[in-house]
Amino acid sequence: MISRKAKAPVKLIYSREDDTTYGIYRPMYTATYRAALDTNKNLIAFHVKGGGIPEHAIHANRFPAGAVDNYLAEGWEIPSNITIGAFRAPRSNFNAAAEQCFLDELAEAMGKDPIDLRLELLKRAKENPVGKNNEYDADRYAGVLELVREKSGWNNGADKPYGRGVAAYFCHNSYAAHVVDLVLKDGHPYVERVFSAVDCGIVINPDAAINMVQGAVVDGIGNSLYGGLTHKDGVVQEQNFHSYRLIRMHEVPKSIDVSFVQNDIDPTGLGEPPFPPVFGAVANALYKASGKRHYQQPFDLPGSAV
DSSP: OHHHHHTSOOOOOOOHHHHHHTSOBOOEEEEEEEEEEOTTOOEEEEEEEEEEESOOOOOTTSTTTTSSSEEEEEEEEOOOOSOBOOOSSTTHHHHHHHHHHHHHHHHHHHTOOHHHHHHHHHHHHHHSOSSSOOOSOHHHHHHHHHHHHHHHTTTSSTTTTSEEEEEEEEETTEEEEEEEEEEEETTEEEEEEEEEEEEOSSOSOHHHHHHHHHHHHHHHHHHHHTOOOOEETTEESOOSTTTSOOOOGGGSOSEEEEEEOOOOOOOOOOSSTTSHHHHHHHHHHHHHHHSOOBOSSSSSSTTSBO
């Protein structure tokens, strides 16, 4: 409007505070998970109910759909005129975090190793699946878990200095799993090393593929521990980088070991899939290190643990 009146170009530069407080926000999600065990601690029912504004993050036919006799996934959403935008691996980033944390809680209640429980469920989904609309390939899903178990030396004693967590997820036609080794420094979590396994079909450019996975790991750690906006009286409180936390150089893991499943399957997604399971792996590792479950992101803030 000014340019029209002045009949000349106008240069407009937004301040960082304007950019941060009036930007496009990530959708708000919540999910409640429940499971039922029989007297022998066998899993007999699984229920997830998730909602969001203005969309929910539930993918009803993804794992563990097909692996439990009594399975129910429900989603609800509330319309809103708040402007939202995609956050890397939309919906999957939240759903993977909540689901993979719950699976670890379930493994603990059943007295099982977290990877063993996931592989047992995938074996059921492969050999005697429940339903016909499952979106994932149980063999490929199990493949990344088996590979990351091997590469990380899971349960071989080398992880004793760490809180160790695992998570795996399928989205955007690819499969990814991470093992995170975390320590507490002055009461704050630091991820020292990560092992990653990915099945994205044939890897065309190995260097670029490794970079994509390593970038997803760093991005996921940073967002899970620090990334968040809070509002007071309708105003965003984090207005610049002194208060909106991004992961810093010294907080990046010292080692991120990336492995790919070797197969002849056509190439699939790699920009999105390695990202979602990072959140769950960090949360599960943080529980092992601190003894506290974290149910709200970001994790490295007061009030996120119970």
